[in-house]
Amino acid sequence: MSVPAVGTPVPDAIEPMLEQAGLGGFGVQPVWVNQAGGWTVAVLGPDRRPQWYAKWNPLSSGESLARERERLTWLQPRHPVPEPVGYDCDEAQELLITRAVAGRSAVSPRWRRRPDVALAALGRGLRRLHQLPVEDCPFEWGTETRLAGRDVADLLGADEPSIDRLVVCQGDPCAPNTLLAEDGGFLAHVDVGRLGIADRWADLAVMTLSMSWNYPTFDESVFWSAYGVEPDPQRIDFYRRLWQAEDQG
Structure with a gap:
């Protein structure tokens, strides 16, 4: 994993998927880029603090956000993890949205x-x-x-x-x-x-x-x-x- 430099643009595909999830127009701040080409971005609320986190993967990455959503859902009542609140996928990519945890x-x-x-x-x-x-x-x-x-x-x-x-x-x-x-x-x-x-x-x-x-x-x-x-x-x-x-x- 690496932390993108300040001002690094996020992949063009992320914004349309956030809009489809009802989070269009919110500020977006890159957080992580992993070795498989996946990104994690913070979606900022009106106070400019992270309110959600969105993970985006090209399907070619070999990782599975659907699998992660399944595990988060199972863990939620058992162990502290972010709450999954949205998921979308098409033939090329997938997006998982979780509620921000204040830590x-x-x-x-x-x-x-x-x-x-x-x-x-x-x-x-x-x-x-x-x-x-x-x-x-x-x-x-x-x-x-x-x-x-x-x-x-x-x-x-x-x-x-x-x-x-x-x-x-x-x-x-x-x-x-x-x-x-x-x-x-x-x-x-x-x-x-x-x-x-x-x-x-x-x-x-x-x-x-x-x-x-x-x-x-x-x-x-x-x-x-x-x-x-x-x-x-x-x-x-x-x-x-x-x-x-x-x-x-």
Whole structure:
């Protein structure tokens, strides 16, 4: 992900889709651009503050906002996430609109300057998600689902470790996908299009990997203490390999 420079125009396709959703004429502010070519924009209310967020993907991106809407809808009564309020799709693109949550990304400048606060919130937030009953979750994110029949050892050069604990995983647990409240506490998770049942280390391995991308300095032990587990090097290595293999192909 990257933050667009101030003044960067959004793709021409976004404005007509916002108009069709009844949000035409509101100010639009770019927030994120991802590696797959998708955009997230803030739709501003009369006070010039974000009132909604709109995610736009070309269908060629390989991501699915329909899948994310389905997961947000399931999570809404169970765990803090943005409320989905609109979705549209045509033969080339899709748009998902959610109501704004009054918080800041864990990698906003404020929390990058206070990494201990951010890492503690990341740990508590992920632990809270992982405490959801797995029997209620209709989504899968296990290794077999992710590899779609490809051989684990051939692809990753390592055998899959035994399952430690099956939980409802966030699926894209990088630090930017956690929102913090003004007091630094965990507020909500975003970008849950891959959410599903998997070993908790599938989330933990990637969350801790993402810290090195987002914080100039940090003490990883703060995260492990807040989550409440000791690092497992074998499982961390395996699930990082799996994540990186997905990114490459």
